[in-house]
Amino acid sequence: MSAEGKAGAGAGENGAAVDLLYGEVEEELRASVRALLADKSPAEAVLARVEADQVADGALAKELAGLGAVGLPVPEELGGAGATWREASVVAEELGRAVAPVPFLGSAVLATSALMEVVALAEKGSTGVEADTAAAPEALRSLASGDAWGALAVPLATAPPSGAAFPAVVRAEGGRLTGTVGGVVDALPADVLLVPALGPGGSELYLVEASDADVTALTTLDLTRPLADVGLDGTPGRLLASGEAAERAVARALRTGAALLAAEQLGAAEWALETTVAYLKTRTQFGRPVGSFQALKHRLADLWVSITQARAVVRAAADTAGEESEEARINASMAQAFVSGVAVKAAEEAVQLHGGIGFTWEHPAHLYLKRTKSAAIALGSADRHRALLAELVELPSA
Incomplete structure (x- = not known):
């Protein structure tokens, strides 16, 4: 990332004080996203959309992707902007300000951060990740560009684990997944699903085509953020990580x-x-x-x-x-x-x-x-x- 892109950024891991102010680049990003939302998703448009059958605004999501707003923390070599989660946080602020019905949290945050961890562990040669697999980098590139949307198949109410806790709803055997995950955010517009599962060897994380799963909309309090149940019945999946690597990817997300x-x-x-x-x-x-x-x-x-x-x-x-x-x-x-x-x-x-x-x-x-x-x-x-x-x-x- 360029020095300009890091303007205003703090340094969490090296012990330096965090700069709580917004940098110039962050304010420019905010202005661009706010202008887009004011034009494409004003309050009256959101009110009308929550009454429609399809709540998620695919056209607006594509416009956000065109701004580079959905792949900000993803490395440039994987199709992202090579920025940080600080910039992504500014986008999240603006989306919250507009209650915009786009799959940002599920795809650009949860699914993307899990894939980033899998790719990072693969580059380090960590146990539980196949270093030569192309599945995770391909999926991450698609999410960062907005060519596809993803979701992490865990209930939205799931809290970050304090230890090595891992979702145990889905079972995996021979590369096929069975089980139902309730209350998944942004599963309805998703093209791919990241599914934590328990296999014969323990914790595993799979990549599943959303079209192969049974995704059922739920009635929820928040009309602008639909949730869905994800049903898997012998559904094929591509193994991305297992053991500690899978647990770290889900916890990080x-x-x-x-x-x-x-x-x-x-x-x-x-x-x-x-x-x-x-x-x-x-x-x-x-x-x-x-x-x-x-x-x-x-x-x-x-x-x-x-x-x-x-x-x-x-x-x-x-x-x-x-x-x-x-x-x-x-x-x-x-x-x-x-x-x-x-x-x-x-x-x-x-x-x-x-x-x-x-x-x-x-x-x-x-x-x-x-x-x-x-x-x-x-x-x-x-x-x-x-x-x-x-x-x-x-x-x-x-």
Whole structure:
């Protein structure tokens, strides 16, 4: 990555202080993504789309790929931008701000980070990964370019493991997979699935064509992020990794996902605050703007402080995302333990302080409330991440 691309980036693993500010390149990326979303996915378009049969916006996803936004942390030789997860975090913020119905979390974060780990381990000659296999690099290149979309076949509620825990729902035998995985994010628009399974030798990770699986849509609270059950009945798969390598790939994906999900939650919270402040400046009561009332100003000021704190936590998590370090684990769990509650509070305040209009289906506030409520239990609840933090910093148990 160029020196310019690293502008504003911190250094997680070498002990240097993390720069929590956004660099020039990150702000340019933000402006490009925000402009695209304002043009192609305004609030009225999202409201209309959640009523349609096909919620995921494939055309918008292609436009994001055209900006290079879905392959930012992927090395250039594998079709990516050769940037870092910090830049990807900025994209996640903007997608959260717009509650854009695109398969970014499932494909550009969870599936991509798992594949990146498999490729990295193969390059190191690690046990459990075939160094000459082309399956993982080919799939990663397709996801980074936007030619294909992927999903990690684990329930969205799955938290990053504290140890060597591995999803055990799917069984593998002779390269064929059997089992059902519930609540998988972005499985509906996916072309390929990364499926953790237990085989005769233990933990394994397979690449499966989505067309070979039975993918069934679920009714979910968050209308902008559909989930699906993935059924496998003797479905063929290509083995990518086994043993510790498979476990590391899935764990890395879940930790990176938690960090990037926090960035998305931050974007939703920022939208809620800014939209509410703008509304209270125009709504009047007793001949005065409602926003001038002291009680409301105090509520918004408290929310602003919380969002500012959340931004710092998100930036720290993004800076170490993708690393195999204790700091990365702590930052990811810290982000989910703190930011999810801030995002829910911001969305609740937006609904309440918009008055009657905030409770209608015509206003987008309900989309943000549902997104933040759902995200609060995705990739581990706040309580689960607090428990992980307690383990990581070795707090004594009660």
